[in-house]
Amino acid sequence: MDCIFCGIANKSVPTQLVHEDERVVAFRDLNPQAPTHLLIIPKAHYASIQDVPPEDLGIVGELVAVAQDLARERGIWPSGYRLVVNTGPQGGQTVGHLHVHLLAGRQMMWPPG
Ligand code: 5GP
Ligand code: ZN
Numbered sequence: 001m002d003c004i005f006c007g008i009a010n011k012s013v014p015t016q017l018v019h020e021d022e023r024v025v026a027f028r029d030l031n032p033q034a035p036t037h038l039l040i041i042p043k044a045h046y047a048s049i050q051d052v053p054p055e056d057l058g059i060v061g062e063l064v065a066v067a068q069d070l071a072r073e074r075g076i077w078p079s080g081y082r083l084v085v086n087t088g089p090q091g092g093q094t095v096g097h098l099h100v101h102l103l104a105g106r107q108m109m110w111p112p113g
Contacts, residue, residue, distance in 0.1 A: 005097035035105025076104035
């Protein structure tokens, strides 16, 4: 399978990681939309959050736990941040490997447009 985020997770695509554990990696977005824009992904390939089977949903909590840790480590809490999981075409998803965006460092707007 030709998946850029699998390549980042398995190190065949060299990328500076800001977090790595057994099941999760995080790295900077190539095209940042905020002063801090990180992507947090499972090492296992899921095409989207909709494709995570019920028995594997624990991984979503692990992604959020990594977001909490990064927010603490980087001092972006308590200022605040936004987690985004774009899902499917109308959700704005462009890379078909589940990822959580962590955006911070500027005032976020709502609605997102
Ligand atoms: P999506 O639109 O699917 O929610 O988000 C995909 C994100 O991945 C985009 O923000 C895009 O800038 C980022 N991205 C796409 N390809 C790469 C890459 O090869 N390396 C990194 N670091 N980010 C990427
Ligand atoms: Zn993948």
